[in-house]
Amino acid sequence: MPAGSTYKACGCRAPNGRAQGGKCPKLRRRGGSWSPTHGSWYYQFELPPNADGTRRNPIRRGGFTSQDAAEAQITRLHELLAISADPEDRTRIADLIVTTLRKEKRLPVPEEVRRKVRTGQDLDTAITTGQWLQTWFSGRKGLRSGTLRSYRTHITAHLEPVIGHVRLDRLRVADVQAVFDAIEERNELITRARASGDRADRERVKGARAVGPATMHRIRATLRAALNQAIRERRIDLNVASLIELPSGRRPKALVWTPERVREWRQTREAFIDSKDPTRSRGGRVKPMDAYVSTPRPSPVMVWTPEQTGAFLDRAARHRLHALYHLIAFRGLRRGEACGLRWADVDLDEGTVRVRWQITQIGGHTEQGRPKSEAGERQVTLDKHTTKQLTAHRARQNQERLAAGDSWHDTGFVFIQENGAPLAPMTVSEQFLLLAMEAGLPPVRLHDLRHGAATILLRAGHDLKVVQETLGLSSITIASDTYTSVLPDLARQSAEDAAAVILNARTGPEPDETAATGRVVRMSQASSR
Template sequence: MPAGTTYKNCGCRTQEGRLLGTKCPKLRRKGGAWSPSHGSWYYQFELPPKPDGTRRNPIRRGGLATQDAADSQISRLHELLAVTGDPDHRDRITELIVTTLRTEKRLPEPEEVRRKVRTGQNLDAAITTGQWLRTWLAGRKGLRNGTLRSYRGHIDLYLEPVIGHIRLDRLRVADVEAVFDAIDERNDLIVRARESGDPELRDRAKGRRVIGPATKHRIRATLRAALGKAIRERRIDLNVASLVELPPGRRPKALVWTPERLREWCRARERFIKAESRRVKPMDAYVGTSRPSPVMVWTPEQTGIFLDRATVHRLYALYHLIAFRGLRRGEACGLRWADVDLDEGVIRVCWQITQVGGGTEQGRPKSEAGERQVTLDQHTIKEIAAHRARQNQERLAAGETWNDSGFVFTGENGDPLDPGFVSDQFLLLAMEAELPPVRLHDLRHGAATILLRAGHDLKVVQETLGLSSITIASDTYTSVLPDLARQSAEDAAAVLLSARRNGDETASNGRVVNLAEAPRR
């Protein structure tokens, strides 16, 4: 076993300028004990010979305050060389000791070396968090393009800039917290820019959006998944992303456009227009004014006004289907005639067209619950039949230029629809109908609240809309239509009033004592 020794040294010189080193008389007191104030402690350690048997240069390091500190370095060297008995591994560990001392002025961590030896990793490699995130992402096979794009965005925009340079095995909770501190600072800038009249500040925030709690949770989930893979490969021992606390990312409640909320939104739109120094386009003011909730739902009466306005649009049947049966935008765009049975009055949701950046992607619904059979009402059956007749006329008019894509809803030449175009047309129709703004996806939420108003429970809502769990339905649709909530309040009051009347009757039978008439003691 290699040996190590400790000794004291100093920088004193002779009159001729030669270093005294360990021979300096000030290093020891008169009794021979080491001086507690002069010089510093050093250690020397003999490394194992090279594979060819030649001697390595010994390690000499110093500048330590105490002999115990020097002894601890020798102990660490012994621990490193005792990690494995394999001669090849031991030789690589020795080379790692020499390289680390030369480049980083420290000894390697024994536990880190032990883990790398155990898992067969390269002892010299020190992978950064950024390198590992990209390695992890490259290894994720079979991801949808949208999911892949989301992961890549989390890494490129939020994780890599803050923690990408940190060694993976040295990533700490405080480092991950710094990611979300940076997001909060960015959010503050965006909010200040929106409220400011400073053109330069507004330009800095142009095109950016505030990152909400739900997105923060998704960013953390991306990092947590990547670190989980690193733990399984024994590159790290702790998933620090799991220890970071974030504000709860609750699903936004669906709120209905009541008259009070509509009036407040109109006042906010006027303030928005006046705050702008230039002329505001109607659509910018329409969609740019803040709403009471990210998820706003029209009342059935408002939905009826929209459908009346959209009747003349060539995609009316698509909007009708979403409003009546709650399909997702991508599911409606991806519906094929092969999955429509108007005789039985059902459609099968098997495909969807989703927006991925500037393009589109066709594929199956992302969850098993999304693939479902939806029963149609007679009115919706008639609308889809009328749409098929109009599409046949378009096919005849297009002739050989018609693309027989097989989709129910298409462009005028039969091409599949771009979901973004469908949303843009929806907003235009809603603005023309002088209705408060909702997203096309909120038309689906409206279908859910109408189901509740019709007396159906959350289980029916879950199955009709293709939600993966009833919890999602509960979290999103507990804010039901005002008249439904009002009726539930009246029903509850009626029960209590009935109980009170029954109580009065029992009192007249002498079974209830009137405290006012009871004798005092």
């Protein structure tokens, strides 16, 4: 059984120049007790032999201010060697003790060693948080490329730069909080630079995007998932990412482009165009599309009224993708679902389309796959007008096929390029914005046509369950929180309906407004006297 002892020594030297160590007479008082001011305490400890059976040199460490401090080190050594009774484990622990003392001038932490012995890890290897995140990421199999891309961005852009160097088993709440503090600082830098009149400041943040609350929640979710895996492998005991509080990541509420909001937005756009903004082109004028998309909106999610949607479709009637925009506006398909729709899933006789595929834009390339959720795979019933639009679209597509001849790509998609090749969703969005601007309408995203479809369903008297099933939402909560906007006339009607409940329940006559006003005046005069 390894044993240890403590002793006191100093750095004094004898007249012959030799170190006196523990033999210095100043170490003890006249009565034989230890001097409280001279020398320092040391410990000596015998470790188990090496793996080949040879004896190790005893450990000698000093500089402690009290005998208790030196004895505490011996106690820790005993605790470390008691972690396992297996001779091989004890040899590995002894090796770790020697290595740690040499490299870090301290003893290993028993809790860390105990965890590594229990899970069969290398005792002398300390994995960093960055290394673990990469190990965890490499094990994500069978996920969509968009999901993998989000994980990779969260790790490389936000997590690794701040906590990548921290040992995984020493990651603390304060370390994780530092990740989101750095994000907030960067957001403030972007905001200040864009508000600055300095061209250089604006150039430095050109193309940079502030990280919103919802994205912060997703970054934390990535870290939390990686740390949960570390817990399952018994590398750590606590998921510190779960203890971080973040701003609410709720989806923004959609707002309708009322006349007042449109008027205010147009005034802001004119001020933007007239200002001496660094985004001006070399010709000295702001490009119309730049002003159109850059002018701030009342909400990130804006919805056209039915009248505005109709005006857009009138302008798009001459465009070859008119039927695509019509389908999204009327039936609420996602952009990728519309681009991925195939004629094999369209039944014009029955007036239905089956949503089974989507085309996703990932950076500069596209990817075909299934809808984002099980609820996304659905059958959507078409109205007669939409069926008519798709029938006309098929006829025009047949004409394009004949005109293209041998250069035609027979892909089977409903909405295609002029040579039959699949559409890139980004191109569809760009054409949408151009048509909306030409129609003189306030800007919305193409995805916001989907919000408008949900709102129009409500206006037609349908409930949230119909909205959920038509739009392919995974829960009715999403339909309620995100995809419904109350149109002004619908809000007014609900107010009138609520008032009617009370007014119809009254038994007495309607009070006379003039008489009521007179009573108020008389009461006021009486109180003044």
